[in-house]
Amino acid sequence: NAGVTQTPKFRILKIGQSMTLQCTQDMNHNYMYWYRQDPGMGLKLIYYSVGAGITDKGEVPNGYNVSRSTTEDFPLRLELAAPSQTSVYFCASSYARDRTGYFGPGTRLTVT
């Protein structure tokens, strides 16, 4: 099993550009999550999904959108990139009955 994979690993965006961060898991997990980690801070939940077709906002959803058309994939969309979105983004997944989250390696995004 590859676990949770994320692409790209790094990206530099100009203000106002858009991009999609990809996340795929091969563990057949129901739940998936997107977190961001700013320097010196903990991970903050952006969006999560409890199954295909079902998504909900986390703590810091503004400026982002998600979709969950399959169990495996949970892409995160930035529509109009802003410098405040410079961060490291982590995707995670878990079983519904297991609260342990399995994390991907992260995407480091810089918006200038």
Added chain:
Amino acid sequence: DQQVKQNSPSLSVQEGRISILNCDYTNSMFDYFLWYKKYPAEGPTFLISISSIKDKNEDGRFTVFLNKSAKHLSLHIVPSQPGDSAVYFCAAGGLTGGGNKLTFGTGTQLKVEL
């Protein structure tokens, strides 16, 4: 409003000694607590967890203690090894909504010196 707090940003310990990492929480709805370890340029990896019905959980060199009345948990690593040098995040989850969502602390950088 930081619901999970790790007040020590860094900790330095000698190899072979005990490392104690602390975490405090404010939300009494949390009923499940986890510790994650993170190396640079990698995602967090799960280390150990504890349910609120227990006050201790052990896994090899790692032990987590939970004091519900004080809303405090700690991670003990004995003996500490150089490979334990990483950032440790405390996380909490519970009856705060669906989806097994976790709230993370800001992390403690552990350095184990030879």
